[in-house]
Amino acid sequence: MLRRNIRLRREYLYRKNLEGKERLLYEKKRKIKQALEDGKPIPTELRNEEAALRQEIDLEDENTAVPRTHIDDEYAHAMERDPKILLTTSRNPSAPLKQFVKELTIVFPNAQRMNRGGQVISEIIETCRAHDFTDVILVHEHRGVPDGLIVSHLPFGPTAYFGLLNVVTRHDIKDKKAIGTMPEAYPHLILNNFSTKLGQRTANILKHLFPVPKPDTKRIVTFANQSDYVSFRHHLYEKDGGPKSVELKEIGPRFELRLYQVKLGTVDQTEAQIEWVIRPYMNTSKKRKFIGD
Amino acid sequence: MVNSEEAGLQVLRRLKSTDPPTWLAPNPSLAQDARAASLHLFSSLQPFAPKSPFDRLLVDGFDAEQIWQQIDLQSQPLLSGLRRELRRFEKNPAEISDLFGGGEAPEGKGKGRGGGVDDLGGEGMEVDGFVELDEDGDSDGEEDGEGGAEERGVEGGESGESEEGEEERNDVGIEDKFLKIKELKEYLQKDEAREYGLEDGSKKNKKEKKTVASDSDEEEEEDEEEEEGDDDDDDDDELGEFDVDDEDDGGMGKLGSARYEDFFGGKKEKVAPRKYRSSDGLESSTDDEGEENGADGNKGNHNLSTHEKELLDLKAKIEQMEKSNLEPKTWTMQGEVTAAKRPKNSALEVDLDFEHNARPAPVITEEVTASLEELIRNRILEGHFDDVEKPPSLPTKAPREIKELDENKSKRGLAEIYEEEYAQRTNLASAPLSFSDELKKEASLLFKKVCLKLDALSHFHFAPKPIIEDMSIQANVPALAMEEIAPLAVSDAAMLAPEEVFAGKGNIKDETELTQADRKRRRAKKKRINKAEATKRMAKKGRETALNRSEGKEE
Numbered sequence: 001m002l003r004r005n006i007r008l009r010r011e012y013l014y015r016k017n018l019e020g021k022e023r024l025l026y027e028k029k030r031k032i033k034q035a036l037e038d039g040k041p042i043p044t045e046l047r048n049e050e051a052a053l054r055q056e057i058d059l060e061d062e063n064t065a066v067p068r069t070h071i072d073d074e075y076a077h078a079m080e081r082d083p084k085i086l087l088t089t090s091r092n093p094s095a096p097l098k099q100f101v102k103e104l105t106i107v108f109p110n111a112q113r114m115n116r117g118g119q120v121i122s123e124i125i126e127t128c129r130a131h132d133f134t135d136v137i138l139v140h141e142h143r144g145v146p147d148g149l150i151v152s153h154l155p156f157g158p159t160a161y162f163g164l165l166n167v168v169t170r171h172d173i174k175d176k177k178a179i180g181t182m183p184e185a186y187p188h189l190i191l192n193n194f195s196t197k198l199g200q201r202t203a204n205i206l207k208h209l210f211p212v213p214k215p216d217t218k219r220i221v222t223f224a225n226q227s228d229y230v231s232f233r234h235h236l237y238e239k240d241g242g243p244k245s246v247e248l249k250e251i252g253p254r255f256e257l258r259l260y261q262v263k264l265g266t267v268d269q270t271e272a273q274i275e276w277v278i279r280p281y282m283n284t285s286k287k288r289k290f291i292g293d
Numbered sequence: 294m295v296n297s298e299e300a301g302l303q304v305l306r307r308l309k310s311t312d313p314p315t316w317l318a319p320n321p322s323l324a325q326d327a328r329a330a331s332l333h334l335f336s337s338l339q340p341f342a343p344k345s346p347f348d349r350l351l352v353d354g355f356d357a358e359q360i361w362q363q364i365d366l367q368s369q370p371l372l373s374g375l376r377r378e379l380r381r382f383e384k385n386p387a388e389i390s391d392l393f394g395g396g397e398a399p400e401g402k403g404k405g406r407g408g409g410v411d412d413l414g415g416e417g418m419e420v421d422g423f424v425e426l427d428e429d430g431d432s433d434g435e436e437d438g439e440g441g442a443e444e445r446g447v448e449g450g451e452s453g454e455s456e457e458g459e460e461e462r463n464d465v466g467i468e469d470k471f472l473k474i475k476e477l478k479e480y481l482q483k484d485e486a487r488e489y490g491l492e493d494g495s496k497k498n499k500k501e502k503k504t505v506a507s508d509s510d511e512e513e514e515e516d517e518e519e520e521e522g523d524d525d526d527d528d529d530d531e532l533g534e535f536d537v538d539d540e541d542d543g544g545m546g547k548l549g550s551a552r553y554e555d556f557f558g559g560k561k562e563k564v565a566p567r568k569y570r571s572s573d574g575l576e577s578s579t580d581d582e583g584e585e586n587g588a589d590g591n592k593g594n595h596n597l598s599t600h601e602k603e604l605l606d607l608k609a610k611i612e613q614m615e616k617s618n619l620e621p622k623t624w625t626m627q628g629e630v631t632a633a634k635r636p637k638n639s640a641l642e643v644d645l646d647f648e649h650n651a652r653p654a655p656v657i658t659e660e661v662t663a664s665l666e667e668l669i670r671n672r673i674l675e676g677h678f679d680d681v682e683k684p685p686s687l688p689t690k691a692p693r694e695i696k697e698l699d700e701n702k703s704k705r706g707l708a709e710i711y712e713e714e715y716a717q718r719t720n721l722a723s724a725p726l727s728f729s730d731e732l733k734k735e736a737s738l739l740f741k742k743v744c745l746k747l748d749a750l751s752h753f754h755f756a757p758k759p760i761i762e763d764m765s766i767q768a769n770v771p772a773l774a775m776e777e778i779a780p781l782a783v784s785d786a787a788m789l790a791p792e793e794v795f796a797g798k799g800n801i802k803d804e805t806e807l808t809q810a811d812r813k814r815r816r817a818k819k820k821r822i823n824k825a826e827a828t829k830r831m832a833k834k835g836r837e838t839a840l841n842r843s844e845g846k847e848e
Contacts, residue, residue: 007750007751010750011750014750062685079681079682079683079684080684165654166654166655166656166657188678188680189678189679189680189681190668190669190672190678190679191679192668192672203679207679207680207681208681210680210681211681212680212681212682212683213680220669220673220678222665222668222669224665224668226655227652227655228652229654229655231657231661231665233665233669235666235669237669237670237673239673244674246670246673246674248666248669248670254657256654256655256657258654280650280651281650282650283650285650285651286649286650286651286652
């Protein structure tokens with residue numbers, strides 16, 4: 001495992017190094033493509049390399065056409081495997097928090113819960129890497145009310161720190177019969193209004209917590225963004241016959257997520273580079289929307 | 294008469310005794326009783342009402358509104374008189390006992406009052422005259438049964454009456470237990486005396502007389518106001534304002550009626566002493582500046598002019614502000630205040646207001662939930678989800694080559710084909726190219742390169758380079774490189790010995806180390822070489838062109 005890690009690290013550095021050159025190449029290819037499409041003569045600076053580049057353009061497929069950045073690279077291979085999630089809490093969780101984590105374990109398919117006990121974060125991350133987990137989710141609380149969610153993608157992936165608001169858990173709803181059981185099929189996802197670059201990044205992070213679903217599942221998980229507050233909703237739907245009517249039944253917890261930090265490392269890497277952090281004391285932060293409209 | 298009285302009283306008693314809930318539903322008998330009762334009351338008031346147009350209340354066939362208005366017409370003038378009486382009694386409670394002492398006194402007083410009322414109602418008469426006109430119009434309206442005109446006329450009548458009532462007893466309209474016009478008047482007088490420096494004793498007396506005298510003045514003025522008021526659509530408030538203006542005017546009138554002599558006495562006699570006194574006042578004021586209560590002390594001297602008084606005021610204010618500037622500020626005015634610097638729990642009492650720069654958390658209302666569900670429904674109907682998509686998997690098997698059957702007759706005979714095959718099998722040395730296809734050759738070349746790179750990435754163990762025929766052999770690498778136990782990952786540059794990198798003799802100088810003479814030498818050398826080359830080229834060209842020409846000529 002050590003050697004694998006070394007190799008991965010070297011690959012990463014190599015690719016990061018190549019990024020600049022690749023970008024140049026990509027630019028040149030793009031210019032040639034543009035000139036060919038427009039029917040214009042190829043720009044003079046590319047005349048010498050034109051033949052070689054033309055050949056490469058012909059041989060390209062959709063994977064190679066786009067220049068890769070090291071930032072979203074973490075999810076490059078994520079789509080090939082189903083995600084495997086580990087859920088834990090902060091230390092000494094209260095009973096409502098434990099219930100909430102249990103619910104979340106059912107919400108995320110292929111997720112496991114672990115008692116926190118007295119473990120240190122770095123230990124947790126090490127064991128997760130060893131057991132091939134793709135994501136770790138930590139849930140924090142304040143006097144029984146869950147108030148923090150940390151989603152960390154594992155092989156050195158990005159970590160997103162969310163604050164939770166307006167949490168309504170299934171346990172709060174006393175009437176068990178009304179709410180029924182939660183199905184465990186892989187759900188469809190709806191990500192609404194993640195329009196900026198940061199929004200796309202957050203959407204990516206949240207998206208890759210779920211596996212590829214079957215097209216006919218009845219379970220829907222929604223992340224809807226409204227002025228930087230992302231609402232999480234979990235529904236079951238029924239299509240009543242022909243007339244375009246869809247009946248929604250809400251199951252599962254509902255809460256609002258508020259992103260306050262994205263780091264380019266895992267949770268235990270405290271000196272990792274910060275990709276984005278919220279700045280609430282800036283005078284214009286009220287007017288700006290970072291995730292969507 | 295008695296019978297009707299009795300009947301009326303009976304009716305009243307009956308009305309009084311009915312249960313309150315019965316009033317909620319319309320009850321014709323109760324209505325009848327009410328009408329009878331109001332009739333009785335009207336007639337009992339009739340002797341005291343000054344000149345009411347109705348001798349008795351017209352009840353039959355009239356609307357509630359109309360009955361009320363008749364009652365109003367009768368009672369409005371009464372009301373003002375009654376109120377006056379009440380106030381008088383308030384002031385002199387002794388009179389009440391007088392009233393009840395004499396049996397006939399009430400009547401006589403009543404008459405006297407009536408007379409008094411008539412006095413005021415002297416104008417009241419005039420007003421009544423107006424009102425009558427209106428009422429005639431009213432009655433015409435009523436008879437004709439034109440609701441609109443009637444209402445307007447009635448309204449005019451009403452407002453006229455209300456105006457009259459208001460203005461006649463302007464105090465009554467505004468006064469309540471807090472505001473008393475008399476007190477207001479007194480206060481105004483005192484204040485003006487203070488401001489304008491009228492002497493207390495004589496001036497007050499004069500004013501009192503003037504108030505008494507100007508009562509009639511006021512009322513005359515009010516009359517005029519009334520007449521104006523009649524014409525407009527008035528609110529009571531506006532009339533109230535008129536009243537206040539009246540007051541002010543009256544007040545100013547009182548002061549306005551003061552003359553030069555009041556301030557400065559006789560023009561010749563008292564000017565000098567007055568001036569002296571006023572200057573005295575000034576000096577005293579300057580002396581008293583030091584005092585904190587200087588202003589008040591100086592105001593004791595009423596002989597300061599208005600301007601001087603204003604100056605004193607200003608000075609007092611300035612002093613006070615300067616003093617407060619010197620004191621330490623309250624904690625709310627200080628900049629950064631920690632809990633230790635302010636009194637306990639004082640932050641709870643202050644209304645703190647600051648801008649929050651973060652948007653507040655959204656409240657999840659019904660509408661929000663409904664809109665979210667709408668969104669979800671639409672997405673479901675469209676079938677547009679943001680799921681993770683499976684990446685396009687690389688083909689594990691190469692696509693099968695579809696061998697096209699060539700239907701043309703083969704150019705080579707069968708024997709020749711067999712011959713080649715045999716040769717191939719036996720002659721391994723001269724093995725022709727196993728790959729017939731150029732592309733395949735190229736692909737295998739590329740693949741070998743990739744494999745080399747991957748090997749370099751994955752381990753430091755050396756694997757010899759594959760023998761690729763077209764690969765250019767680096768001249769720089771010595772032959773022993775192939776067998777060196779150096780890791781592949783080390784760059785080629787390190788494999789070369791320094792002599793192999795650069796073989797040169799003599800004193801090698803860098804560009805920056807050259808002197809001027811050296812540079813000149815180098816330049817000259819370059820030029821020589823270039824010149825030589827140029828001549829060579831020219832010679833070549835000359836020969837070529839000559840050849841061409843000759844060839845051309847030959848042709």
